Amino acid sequence: MHTSRRNNATVTRTTKPTLMTRLRGRNAKTRTTKTTTTVEPGRPVRTSRWGGNRRTAAHHTTTPVVRQRRHATIGDKISGAMMKLKGSLTRRPGVKAAGTRRMHGTDGKGSHRVY
Numbered sequence: 512m513h514t515s516r517r518n519n520a521t522v523t524r525t526t527k528p529t530l531m532t533r534l535r536g537r538n539a540k541t542r543t544t545k546t547t548t549t550v551e552p553g554r555p556v557r558t559s560r561w562g563g564n565r566r567t568a569a570h571h572t573t574t575p576v577v578r579q580r581r582h583a584t585i586g587d588k589i590s591g592a593m594m595k596l597k598g599s600l601t602r603r604p605g606v607k608a609a610g611t612r613r614m615h616g617t618d619g620k621g622s623h624r625v626y
Contacts, residue, residue, distance in 0.1 A: 583616035591615075 583591070591614030598607025612618040 535613050579622065580616045581621050583614060587616065588614050588618075 549564075591610040591612070592615060594610030595607050596610075598604060598610060609618065
């Protein structure tokens with residue numbers, strides 16, 4: 512059995528300055544606040560890497576959106592790769608994204624019917 516020992520000392524931390532505090536500058540003492548929090552020893556709350564703590568009871572699962580694709584031909588794949596290269600070299604992200612969509616067959620070509 513794996514056991515861990517915890518330090519029973521009370522931990523005091525100063526909070527990270529907010530964006531407004533950092534924008535106002537170092538010498539704006541009247542408009543900035545500095546707070547300290549005291550953390551009691553106990554069971555630590557596990558937080559995720561991106562800021563949430565995964566302790567919610569029920570997760571709402573939604574059905575994924577299925578994108579309509581067509582079968583991309585070899586010509587589409589080559590032309591899409593050239594568009595991606597052109598967009599990368601000319602620093603135009605829209606052209607690069609259009610090349611990616613053409614390579615994957617999700618560019619919408621063939622979905623517009625003319626009657």
